Amino acid sequence: MKNLIMLLLISCFLLSIESCQWSNKDSKSATTVEIKVDVPEFDADKAYQFIQEQVDFGPRVPNTQQHVECGEYIAQKLKEFGAVVTNQYADLIAYNGTILKSRNIIGSYKPETKKRIALFAHWDTRPWADNDRNKSNHYKPVLGANDGASGVGVLLEIARQINMQAPELGIDIILVDAEDYGEHRQESPSYKEEAWGLGSQYWARYPHVEKYNARFGILLDMVGGKDATFYKEGYSEHFAPDVNKKVWKAAKKLGYNKFFVNEKTGSVTDDHLFVNRIAHIPTIDIVPNIVNAQHSSFGDFWHTVHDDMSNISKETLKAVGQTILTVIYNEQ
Numbered sequence: 001m002k003n004l005i006m007l008l009l010i011s012c013f014l015l016s017i018e019s020c021q022w023s024n025k026d027s028k029s030a031t032t033v034e035i036k037v038d039v040p041e042f043d044a045d046k047a048y049q050f051i052q053e054q055v056d057f058g059p060r061v062p063n064t065q066q067h068v069e070c071g072e073y074i075a076q077k078l079k080e081f082g083a084v085v086t087n088q089y090a091d092l093i094a095y096n097g098t099i100l101k102s103r104n105i106i107g108s109y110k111p112e113t114k115k116r117i118a119l120f121a122h123w124d125t126r127p128w129a130d131n132d133r134n135k136s137n138h139y140k141p142v143l144g145a146n147d148g149a150s151g152v153g154v155l156l157e158i159a160r161q162i163n164m165q166a167p168e169l170g171i172d173i174i175l176v177d178a179e180d181y182g183e184h185r186q187e188s189p190s191y192k193e194e195a196w197g198l199g200s201q202y203w204a205r206y207p208h209v210e211k212y213n214a215r216f217g218i219l220l221d222m223v224g225g226k227d228a229t230f231y232k233e234g235y236s237e238h239f240a241p242d243v244n245k246k247v248w249k250a251a252k253k254l255g256y257n258k259f260f261v262n263e264k265t266g267s268v269t270d271d272h273l274f275v276n277r278i279a280h281i282p283t284i285d286i287v288p289n290i291v292n293a294q295h296s297s298f299g300d301f302w303h304t305v306h307d308d309m310s311n312i313s314k315e316t317l318k319a320v321g322q323t324i325l326t327v328i329y330n331e332q
Helices: 002-034 044-055 065-080 145-164 198-205 234-239 241-254 271-279 314-329
Strands: 084-093 099-109 116-122 170-176 216-220 230-232 260-264 283-286
Touching: 044 065, 044 145, 044 314, 065 084, 065 099, 065 145, 084 198, 099 145, 099 198, 116 145, 116 198, 116 271, 116 314, 145 170, 145 216, 145 314, 170 198, 198 271, 216 241, 216 271, 216 314, 234 241, 234 271, 234 283, 241 260, 241 283, 241 314, 271 283
Parallel strands: 116 170, 116 216, 216 283, 230 260
Antiparallel strands: 084 099, 099 170
8 A cells, every 4th residue: 555655646746747847848838929029100191291202302303403302301311210321322324325313322220230131112203204195294204102202201111110119130221213214115115124223233233331231122112002912023032932921921910911912923123133133132022013903003103194192092001111110120
């Protein structure tokens, strides 16, 4: 009987130890799962305001006074929001031989940190509304509320949030120039990729920091349109599928499935192409693909005189901005 009691006591003791071990494991596991990152709330009203303020300058075509004034506005805003601002001034040659007085504007946060994320947008606007249905508008400049100002507006609001609460990684907001001075549709039937994205090509060859590198990049282009839908663009899937996956996963978790459609689509010649090919930084493009559009998959007002504030949606800005904030604040 004594031996039996002793065996029972030993068994209970061993079970108690094992139970504690499992309890500790569960506790550690629960601690890991419960870690939450405090992601700032993206203010779509502020982003809309930043877009309006750019549009108020008029079309921002290189070699114009409006372009110069808006460049000063953007640089000043980044400084106001605590960024270390670098300006890249360059004379870039357009497809038709025009010398473009260009300016890439870079706002850096935690510039000493090696772990970095690059966020891109172009800030110039198209010199010609060559996709307008009215032929008399084909040589009028585009106001560029969506195509130009929207990406910058979202990134300025992100800069404002970073200034108040910094993420773990260093962030570079890289606003490139001369993206939209590509060939006029009526003058150049051939299509040359290198005629577009002149500012991003320059930055990719001569980054603002020698031997610059980033974990990944995200380009925002035309991210403010009403009822916009964003698919996984072709070059993004080729060069940076993991970044696409990361962004679309964040959008789904936030409930933005109607904006971020988890399907692949065709390739778009945009600034990210040159960042990938030349700088070798895996970079995606968040760019609209409007399936039911009648005139262009980028939106029926794309490269027309109608690209104005009437087409900008705060709901779309919120979906894009909050998704990007969620991605960058969750990087460790």
